[in-house]
Amino acid sequence: MTALEINDLHVSVDADGEEREILKGVSLTIRSGETHAIMGPNGSGKSTLAYAIAGHPKYTITAGSITLDGEDVLEMSVDERARAGLFLAMQYPVEVPGVSMSNFLRTSATAVRGEAPKLRLWLKEMRSAMSDLSVDPSFAERNVNEGFSGGERKRAEILQLELLKPKIAVLDETDSGLDVDALRVVSDGINRVRDTGETGVMLITHFTRILRYVQPEFVHIFLDGRIIAEGGPELADQIEAEGYEQFTREPV
Numbered sequence: 001m002t003a004l005e006i007n008d009l010h011v012s013v014d015a016d017g018e019e020r021e022i023l024k025g026v027s028l029t030i031r032s033g034e035t036h037a038i039m040g041p042n043g044s045g046k047s048t049l050a051y052a053i054a055g056h057p058k059y060t061i062t063a064g065s066i067t068l069d070g071e072d073v074l075e076m077s078v079d080e081r082a083r084a085g086l087f088l089a090m091q092y093p094v095e096v097p098g099v100s101m102s103n104f105l106r107t108s109a110t111a112v113r114g115e116a117p118k119l120r121l122w123l124k125e126m127r128s129a130m131s132d133l134s135v136d137p138s139f140a141e142r143n144v145n146e147g148f149s150g151g152e153r154k155r156a157e158i159l160q161l162e163l164l165k166p167k168i169a170v171l172d173e174t175d176s177g178l179d180v181d182a183l184r185v186v187s188d189g190i191n192r193v194r195d196t197g198e199t200g201v202m203l204i205t206h207f208t209r210i211l212r213y214v215q216p217e218f219v220h221i222f223l224d225g226r227i228i229a230e231g232g233p234e235l236a237d238q239i240e241a242e243g244y245e246q247f248t249r250e251p252v
Contacts, residue, residue, distance in 0.1 A: 002032040002069055002085065002167040002200060004053075009064035011045075011052045019060065022048040024225040026064070030168060033197040037211055037236060038204045040222030041244045046204045047091060048225075050172045053202075054088040055081050068168065083112055085167030089157040089174050091204075096144035101156065102126065104144045105163055112164050129162045132192065134185050150177035158189035169193065170202045175210035187213030208240045223247055 011023035023045050030036050038046050052059050055078040066073040068084055110116040133155050145153050154174055161169055193199050219236050221229040228247055
């Protein structure tokens with residue numbers, strides 16, 4: 001069983017020439033087959049956690065550790081983290097002009113798997129995944145995210161997820177900007193990967209609507225760079241009913 005273990009993680013970012021601490025001691029373990037929802041208001045540190053795991057150079061780890069199956073993630077380069085089985089679906093996927101989705105996906109699969117998938121089998125695999133996500137076949141020949149709608153960009157991220165089959169998937173606000181139909185399609189893709197039992201999912205979101213389709217076993221509430229509450233799906237229901245203000249009110 002795969003395990004991503006985050007222990008007492010402190011992360012800072014350069015803000016106008018000064019280091020500002022964003023994460024202030026986060027500890028969390030995600031195992032294969034589990035879904036963990038990371039919730040909290042804007043600016044609470046959720047995306048910072050995602051980028052720290054992925055190895056974004058803007059974020060400085062000042063204390064704590066991240067390990068994947070006992071291996072030190074913080075000693076790995078970004079590409080080494082991907083090959084080790086970490087995957088990040090970005091909140092705002094970037095355009096890559098001049099690179100087709102089909103070439104990008106096959107090159108990514110080659111890097112992660114260690115060898116190029118046989119072309120005939122790859123085309124079958126890619127077309128099947130695209131069909132599951134209700135993606136038109138012409139999608140494969142378009143440049144990566146160039147001219148894509150918000151919903152198409154998010155489907156492209158989940159297409160990568162389904163084809164790369166990572167050990168741990170970090171999904172940063174995958175539900176952002178999706179209409180109801182697209183949300184269901186994207187959620188079904190996440191569930192297909194999670195239900196294999198081989199991938200653990202960290203699902204970062206502000207809202208509970210995606211949790212109706214991708215049901216987490218664990219919910220963690222972030223506030224001011226810390227996890228301030230943890231529980232099961234009932235905690236998300238509590239957020240839906242009372243919002244995040246309940247955690248900031250002074251006790252009576």
